[in-house]
Amino acid sequence: MPIPVLTIDGPSGAGKGTVSRLIAKKLGWHYLDSGSIYRSLAIAVQKASVDLNAVDEIVKVAEGLVLEFECGDELVVKLDGKDITHQLGLEQTGGIASQIAALPKVRQVLLKKQQDFKQLPGLVADGRDMGTVVFPEAENKVFLTASAEKRAQRRYKQLIEKEIDANLVKIINEIEARDRRDMDRTTAPLAMASDALYIDSSDMTIDAVVEEVLNLIR
Numbered sequence: 186m187p188i189p190v191l192t193i194d195g196p197s198g199a200g201k202g203t204v205s206r207l208i209a210k211k212l213g214w215h216y217l218d219s220g221s222i223y224r225s226l227a228i229a230v231q232k233a234s235v236d237l238n239a240v241d242e243i244v245k246v247a248e249g250l251v252l253e254f255e256c257g258d259e260l261v262v263k264l265d266g267k268d269i270t271h272q273l274g275l276e277q278t279g280g281i282a283s284q285i286a287a288l289p290k291v292r293q294v295l296l297k298k299q300q301d302f303k304q305l306p307g308l309v310a311d312g313r314d315m316g317t318v319v320f321p322e323a324e325n326k327v328f329l330t331a332s333a334e335k336r337a338q339r340r341y342k343q344l345i346e347k348e349i350d351a352n353l354v355k356i357i358n359e360i361e362a363r364d365r366r367d368m369d370r371t372t373a374p375l376a377m378a379s380d381a382l383y384i385d386s387s388d389m390t391i392d393a394v395v396e397e398v399l400n401l402i403r
C-alpha cells in the first residue's frame with residue numbers, strides 16, 4: 186500500500202511548523218520537522234567544538250547523530266538522550282543549521298534519516314527540499330511563504346512569548362540573510378517544486394492556511 190506524503194516547503198517563519206503539526210494531528214499522520222534535524226546537528230557540532238569550516242568533522246558528527254522525537258502538543262527533541270528543545274529554537278542555532286545545511290555531504294548523510302519518517306498511515310514533512318529532493322514522489326506538495334516582514338514579526342512574537350530576548354530589526358536582517366543562504370546554495374536549495382501549490386500566508390490566518398491545504402488533500 187503506498188504511503189501518502191504531504192510536503193510543506195518554504196522559508197523560515199512562514200508558518201510551516203504550526204500548519205504541518207495541525208494537519209498531521211487532524212489526519213493522524215506522522216510529522217517530520219526536517220529543520221529540527223539540521224538544528225540538532227548544529228547543536229551537536231557546537232557541543233563537539235567543531236569548526237564550521239571542518240567539513241569532514243561535521244560529516245562525522247552527522248553520521249553519529251542520535252536523535253529522539255516525541256510528538257505531543259509541542260515537539261520534544263532529545264540529542265544523546267538529553268532534551269535540547271529549548272536550544273533548538275534559538276536564532277543562533279538556526280543560523281548555524283543553515284550554514285551546515287549548505288554542505289552536500291551533510292545533506293547526503295541526513296537524507297535517509299528523513300526518509301525513514303515515511304510510515305503508515307502517512308507523513309506530513311516540513312522543510313526546504315521535502316517536495317524537491319527528499320520526497321519527490323509525494324502526491325501532495327505545498328510551498329508556503331510570506332513576506333520577510335511578516336515572518337520576522339511572527340518570529341519576534343514567538344521569542345517574546347518564550348521569554349527569549351529579541352530585536353525585530355535584527356530578526357528581519359537574520360531572516361533575509363538565511364533566505365539568501367538557503368536559496369542560493371547549490372545543493373537542494375529552497376525552491377518550489379513544479380507540482381506544488383503556492384500559498385502566501387502574509388495576510389492569512391493559520392486556520393485559513395490549514396483549510397486550503399486540507400482541500401488539496403481532499
Ligand code: DC
Pocket residue numbers: 197198219220221223224279282283286287311312313314315363367
Ligand atoms: O525550518 P528551520 O528554520 O528550522 O530550518 C533551519 C535551517 O535548516 C534552515 O535555515 C535551512 C536548513 N534546512 C534545510 O536546509 N533543509 C530542510 N529541509 C530544512 C531545514
